[in-house]
Structures are given as structure tokens and as C-alpha cells.
Amino acid sequence: MNHIEKSFAKTRVLNDISMHVEEGEFVALLGPSGSGKSTLFNLIGGMTSPDEGTILLNDNIIHGQKGLIGYMPQQPSLFPWRTVIENVVLVQELSGKPNYEEAKEWLKKVGLQDFQNAYPMELSGGMKQRVAFIRALLSKQNLLCLDEPFSALDEFTRIEMQKWLLSVWEDNRKSILFVTHSIEEALFLADRIYILTKRPATIKEEIIVPFARPREESLLNANEFFQLKQKLFNLLRDEIKVGE
Template sequence: MLLTIHELNKTFGNLQVLKDINLQVDEGEFVAILGPSGSGKSTLFQLIGGNLLADHGTISLNGEVINGKKGFISYMPQQPSLFPWRTVLENVVLAAEINGKPNYKEAKRWLEKVGLDEFENSYPIELSGGMKQRVSFIRALLSKQSILCLDEPFSALDEFTRLKMQKWLLSVWEENRKSVLFITHSIEEALFLADRIYILSKRPARVKAEIKVPFARPRNESLLESNEFFTMKQKIFQTIKEEIEV
């Protein structure tokens, strides 16, 4: 297993947020995490990234325990978090720049692949929301870590832009096949993108269910209209609804 989380617990004061979390991500796998608001999904990412320390349990990457250690994952937050005074190209190479010498040739190649090559000298204020997200994603991709953690990256986008970005993400991921751990509130998004889905309970969060997504790859938007997709969506909806109503 690439990433293994075992019996992870986290408490803030008297508030327990995570309780005995167990999950894993294989090499080249796309895994989604679903759960009610406030269930600790983003806290889990903070623990994986080393920004927080767990009270109990281990986080292992390639067999090495990385509790409290930074620099082992690539991370894309909910907001693009681009520096307004840096050009698109300068923003894209930022993570690589921090970790060593940036590869501008590779950065330009990726900007061309995602249709942003003509904007490499533009500034974030000149970009649409979807374009900013693409820049943020390529920046995370170029940091060269073995796993990419995406924290609701498309939540602020309108429905049509969001679907466009989901399709774009799948096309890039199919080519790159970097391991992905993806937080989302959208059942549809999780089913469309992921190989497996972990469903978290309400706080204190535990893994309530693990679902293997049965749909073949590559995927396109016609899948969203299939009976199989609707059935899976309803099944997951009922699982989360039960948790909210308890």
C-alpha cells in the first residue's frame, strides 16, 4: 500500500474529531472521502500533511511513518491560493521552486496540455475560476510527491464548470495515474471520479463504509445518466442520510 492510515484519533480539547480511522490508498489509485459537514475530513488532510499531530494511530507512506512530518504529500486546497504578484508560470513552479530547482520546461509542457500555454505570463486576476483551479492542480502535480491530496477543489465552481473540471481532471489523471486522495461533499463527484469511496460518520468521525466503484475507465458524462450510477448514488445517499438523522 502507498498510504496507510491505522487507528487514527484526533481530539481538540474535549472535542473528539476523528476516532479509529483506518484507510488506505494503493499506487495509482483514486480514492474519495465523503461525509457530513464537520466530520473531520479536512482535519484528516492536516494530519496526513504533518500540520497536525494525531493523538493516537499511524500514518504511513511507502512503509515509513510520517506522523507530524511535512513535505511528503502534494496538496491542493479548496481555493486555488495563487500568489497575485506571480504569473501563471511562476505560480505553477512554486512548489518545485521551494523544494529545489524548478523545471520551467516541464511546467510549460503541462500548461500547454491543459490549454493554458497562452496564459503563462498572465496573472491570476486575469483567469476564470476553472483556469485558476487548473493552475493550482498543475502546481501540486509538479511537486513530485507520490500522493496528491485534493480538498474539495471544485466546490466553489458552478455546476457546468465543475463537470468540465471533473472531466479535465480525469483526462489528466488517466495520463499521469498519480495516487489521489480526494475530499468532496458531492456523491456524484465521488462516483464519477473515484475507484473507491470511504464514507465517514458524523463527529467523531469513523469509517462507516468502504465502497468499491464498479464503473470501468475511461469514464465520460454519459455515465451520470445511467441506471447503475443512479442506483449507486441512492445507496450512498441513504448511508449518509442515516448518519445525519441519528
């Protein structure tokens, strides 16, 4: 994204946003509520176009083009009348080529092989999120945009899902852009973090996360982790104070 500007009516939401995601990289976005993080996803996904600037995917401008990224929203958004496996192949089905064998393999990898014929109402919150993520993976897009996918989960389930996401990502290394309100989550998952200001959003700071991979849960208690967490907390606290 190069020098992106976006307004709705008289409200400017994004102001000169420039950022990038490398192939196979995990990048997180942190910012105050209402800072335009979801608007960025809508622009990348082709739901709307920038007023100024360019958005490129593999060096091609993609303004207003849909179907070029994988997307996972805050809620799993599973169709209740479809079984787990039918939900998993939905994106492939829309393109006319559902691959049930591949879907079964992925469900086995994530421990849901016994639930492939179950309906969403029979699943826990964490299980629903796994189904939604596998559906995004099977879209075959190289860039996945994840919009606070674990925000509705309890703390213990959330940590387990973070570890699960990293294990799956390590195996296939899709490029990921991950929106979160959790500083700890961003530090645990990402290679780099962009800090957004209050609206109209600009990039306040880019943080390179120094922790080696694979990440272990013990990292959450490390002194280096706490110090960087405090730095990010102060950056975001300043933005919230400015916006009050």
C-alpha cells in the same frame, strides 16, 4: 492510516480511523460537514500528529513530517503578484529547482500555454483550478490530497473540470485522496469511496465503485449510477439525521 484517533481539547474528532490508498488509486472521502475530513488531510500533511494510531507512506511512519504529499485546497490559493508560470513552479522554487520548461509543457497540455505570463485576476475559476492542480502535480509527490477543489465552481464548469482531472490523472496515475461533499462527484471520479460518520468520525462504509474506466459523462445518466448514488445518499442522510 491505522486506528487513528484525534481530539482537540475535549472534542474528539476522529475515532479509530483505518483507511488506505493504493499506488495509482483514486479514493474519495464523503461525510457530513464537520466530520473531520480536513483534519485527516492535516494529519497526512504533517500539520498535526495523531493522538493514537499510525500514518504510513510507503511503509514509513510520517507523523509531523511536511513536504511528503502534494496538496490542492478548496481555493486555488494563487499569489496574485506572480504570473501563471511563476505560480506553477512555486513548490519547485521552494526546493531550489524550478523547472520552467516542464511547467510550460504542462501548461500546454492543459490548454493554458497562452496564459503563462498572465496574472490570476485574468483567469476564470476553472483556469485557476487547473493552475493549482498542475502546481500540485509538479511537486513530484506520489500522493495528492485534493480538498473539495471544485466546490466553488458552477455546475457546468465543475463537470468539465471533473472530466479534465480524470484525463490528466489517466496519463500519470498519481495516487489521489479526494475530499468532496458531492456524491455524484465521488462516484464519477473514484475507484473507492470511504463514508465517514458524524463527529467523532469513524468509517461507516467502504464502497468499491464498479464503473469501468475511462469514465464518460454519459455515465451520469446510467441507471446503475443512479442506484449507487441513491445508496450513498441514504447512508449520508442517516448520518445527518443522527447528528440533528
